[in-house]
Amino acid sequence: MNIVNKLTIRHLKQNKRRTLVTIFGVIISVAMLTAVATIGVSFMDLLKRQSIADEGNWHVFYSDLNEKQLEAVQQDPNTKDVVLSKDRGYALLEESEDPYKPYLFIKEYSEKGFEQFPIELSSGRFPQKANEIVVSDEINQEAGLDYKIGDILKLDIGERYAFDEEIDDPMDQSFSFMTDENGEPAEEFKKTGTMEYTVVGTMKRPTWERPWSPGYTVLSYLDKEKVKEVNAFIVLKKLKGSLFDDTKKFAEANKIDDEQYGFNYNLLQYSGVIKNGGMRTTLYSLSAIIMAIIIVGSVSLIYNAFAISVSERSRHLGMLSSVGATRQQKRNSVFFEGAVIGLISIPLGIIAGLIGMGITFMFINKMIQGALSISEKLEVTVTAGSILVAVLVSILTIFISTFIPARRASRVSAIDAIRQTADVKLTGKAVKTSKLVRKFFGFEAEIGLKNLKRNKRRYQATVFSLVISIVLFLAVSYFTDNLKKSLALSQDGLDYDISIDLGHEGDEQLVQSIIAMDEVTEYNVIKDAASKRITSWIDKDMAAELLKTEEEFKEQFKDGKFPYYVILYALNDESLKTYAEQVGANYEQLKNSLSAIAIDTIQYEDAEAGKYVETKNIYAKAGTKLSLNIGDWETEKEEKSDQITIAALTNQQPMGVFSGAGGIDNLVLVISESTLNQLGDGILVEGENNESLHLRSNDPVDTQKKIEEIEEVRHAIYNVYQNRQGEEQLIILMSVFTYGFITLITLISIANILNTISTSISLRKREFAMLKSMGMTPKGFNKMINYESIFYGIKALLYGLPISIAIMYLMYRALMNSFDYVFTLPWLSLLYVVIAVFLIVGISMLYSSGKVKKENIIDALKQENI
Structure with a gap:
């Protein structure tokens, strides 16, 4: 160590307070960098683990692959693991005590499927042969059955078909048990074969089985030699940004249709692979801005410490200059000071950052798990990359912080420094x-x-x-x-937890019973006129800007007016009064005249541009009158109806109303039930208006169970x-x-x-x-x-x-x-x-x-x- 560096060390020791303040500042900055890197990595790790716990560990999915296509998938260089599955179909469960869950749903997996998917075994073992099954605990608890390990089940297997002719294909688990207005079955079971199974284990209900699914899931072993077509879930070796394009090219090369493959988007995005190029650019841009903010903040903190240190050392540097120290030696003394402080501070800062995150995670884990109902915990995840980034950025930060003071130190002359005139x-x-x-x-x-x-x-x-x-x-x-x-x-x-389609006899009493439940916090009863085609010609000066600039819309203007599609939502009196107070509208005007609240801001996804858009779609004023034309969707014939007055405009939507359901040329009007029934001289008769209840609940799953227990006629319930x-x-x-x-x-x-x-x-x-x-x-x-x-x-x-x-x-x-x-x-x-x-x-x-x-x-x- 040369004499200048020895003097620098002595100076640091003599000025302990200043040295400790500088070290503390660097420790804080490094701890912040480490904490940010650790938070990002740990959160992404949590989301990945939770995604795997909910949906399974796979990246790409192919359905109905033949033998040749499956072989191509298995031999792909980027394929790490392949899990095979097959939906065998439904089996009648006639002895079930739940009339809306009268089936078993049989799903088959290859051996790795029981490891890769979130399946929690309660007792026994997983199937190892095609004639073995694992049943869920809920079958015994809810259906009133008593399946035990060793039982032999002889099952009639088939498919579900709806009486509704518009639903051509067999229905899967996403369709609840279909009933008509009287609660009678609106679907039939078509038998395709018979199978005999031995129960070898029990499990908890799989996460992918929805509460409204009509079949209790049971799992069996897939013997790929006995099936012609299978589904394949692929785990990839390397995840690249080109994954989506590569998969499309692979599918085309092997004659796999677009409908036959899909992606585990949640797991992929938490692994850093995002399909939307704009979203990827957004994340990278924001990451760069945030990192720059961190660096600037750290540099300012450390720079000030070194700048003041050099100011204090000005006489010391002048004396060095007077005895022959060169500019380079004086400059290097400041860099050496930075290096010494960095060697002490960087390891301590990294340790402090990791310990701080560990303590933070301990405090917030229960809160996060309780608030989100997730099973996984936040864990301090340390990667070589995150630590390396923290170290490199810290070194860069210290270098930048010392650079200007070092240059200033090198230029201090002996006389100026001793006299302190700088x-x-x-x-x-x-x-x-x-x-x-x-x-x-x-x-x-x-x-x-x-x-x-x-x-x-x-x-x-x-x-x-x-x-x-x-x-x-x-x-x-x-x-x-x-x-x-x-x-x-x-x-x-x-913006709601549960919606229920109404329209059955006695539904008014059902609604009162539901909203009286302790778990229900908010509700809205809404009627809409979606069965009718309603339009209104809006003046050009009130039309959305996009309609005036895009060629596809400009052609639709006639005589300076544009045809908007009008969506009418009618709230019951109590819900309308609450909503009117929120947006500052006159409730009495809405109830007693043909008036409406217009939602003037629309949110929608522009698929072509790859953006989520929020914009105004009408520039009207309170008091503006709109003429409504009511017609039929099939014939597109329209006839003029009444005029409706805009009582107020707002960007707030009542619960259950979504302005982004259509395009930018859609106008949502919120009205009273009396206004809805007056429009069009009876064209919008009450029987043709769709009615639904939307509600928020403290416990939506339990609320749905209670509703199902008290309803006399089966309703379509969407949780x-x-x-x-x-x-x-x-x-x-x-x-x-x-x-x-x-x-x-x-x-x-x-x-x-x-x-x-x-x-x-x-x-x-x-x-x-x-x-x-x-x-x-x-x-x-x-x-x-x-x-x-x-x-x-x-x-x-x-x-x-x-x-x-x-x-x-x-x-x-x-x-x-x-x-x-x-x-x-x-x-x-x-x-x-x-x-x-x-x-x-x-x-x-x-x-x-x-x-x-x-x-x-x-x-x-x-x-x-x-």
Whole structure:
């Protein structure tokens, strides 16, 4: 070790407080980088494990493969494992006590299928022969049967066919047991053969069996020698972005139709393979922006520590220069200081980040499992890649942080360093202030502003810290809000847990019984007129912008008007009153006249552009009258009906109404039941209006069971809660991640500002002592400090807010690769930032100056460092 490096080590030891602060700053930055990398990897690992637990471990699915096609799949170089399956069909279960679950559904797997799919064995073993089966525990619990291991079952096997002629193919498990209005069966069972099975085990109900499925799932062994066509679930060796195109080419080469293959999209996207190119670009762009924010935040924190360290060492560096130290040696001494601190801080930071995440996961695991009803736990997942990224980014951060101070150190001359003239500028021009400052704010404000100008570099370092803190907070806050909005746009628009088709006799009493259940939290009874074709010619100035610009729509304009398809939803009185209050509409007007609430904002997926879009689809005003034309979908003949008045416009949709069900030329109107029955002189008679109940529940699965117990006539019940769980899971997990990130960023920013201001005030002890020695009172001193705080805050906001808005817009543009909505500023977050900046600076200045006040004037004047 050369003499300069030895002196650097000695300097670090002598200035223990400064060294510890710098080490602590680097540890925080490395811990943040490690934590972010670990959170990302751990969350993706959780989602992958949960996806496997729910849907099985496979990537690509092929159906009805013949022997030649199956051989091609097995011999594909990228195929790791192949699981074969076959839906054998249904078997009548005449002794079942549940009239709406009168079947067994027999599914066959090859040996690996029992390992790759989420099948939990309760007792016994898995089938090893084609005549062996495993039955679910629910058969005995719900159907009132008593199947035991060793029982021999002789089953008539066949397919289910609906009486409805529009359903041509045999029905699978996605179709509930079909009944007519009187509750009588509306389907028939067609026998195709007979099989004899031996029960060799019992299992818990498979996750893929829906509560409304008409057959209890039983599993058997697939003997591929006895079947001509099989389904194949493929586990791939390598997952590449070209997977979807490669699979399509493979299917075409082997004469496999498009309908014969599919993908495990959830597992693939959690493994980093996303079909939507725009979504992939969005994720990569956002990742790059977030990583840049982290690096900038870390650099600002560490840079300030090294910059102040070099400022303190200026006399030390000058003395080195006076005894012959070269510019390179002085520069290298700063780099060496960074290397020493990095060697200590990086390992500690990585350990701190991993321990912090481990503790965090321990606290939030139960909350996440309870909220999402998931079986898997968050585990600290460490990969070589995530640690390597954290180390490399940390090294890069320290290098960037030390580069400018190192250059500055190399340029320090012996005389300037010893006299310390580099940091303090005393020229009149440099410290000149406006006369207005003294006139409006007083002498103390002028002195405070001159102090900032004299110590320009430290002033700039503090402002820089504030600017970075503003940018970090606003960028991450904007990212969080827009992530939620983007995920909401990608949802299917179903904002309820259960919907029930009504229209049977006695349904009014059933509805009252359902909404009285303790689990039901909200409900809506809705009628719609989907059986009729309703249009309205809208003036061009009120039409959506897309309709005026796209060629396919421009041709439909006639006499300056465009034909909108109108979708009418009628709420019952209680639901309408609640909704009218929410959107600020007049309930009495809606109930007693031909009036409607228009939903003027539409959300839909533009498949051609690969985007989720939110846009206004009509620019009307309250009081606008629309003429409705009512016709028939088949004949397309229309006749003019009544005019309806728009009572209010809103972007809020009542529960059960989804404005994105059609295209941008669809207009949703929410009306009263009396208005619906008055339109068209009886054309929309009550018998032709579809009626449904939509509700939210604390326990949707239990609620459905209770409804099935009390209903006299079987209704079509759609429980969308389970289908939506995966999407809600992603939103909640991402919210935990992003809000945790905001908290971390905020704490680091506050620590950064406190550190910078505290050090800056500490280094100005002699300056403050001189002011006191010249007669400045404690009140005047406090006033000067307060004005300095205000100047810091104003300057930081002048730079921070425009930069933050620019970064927000960059994020918005990144999201526009997959989503399309209007750019809006987070005004509430901006207000919080303005308040927080002055609050943090004020507290920091008061805390730091409070410590300086206790200093003895004589001792402070003797201080060598400014």
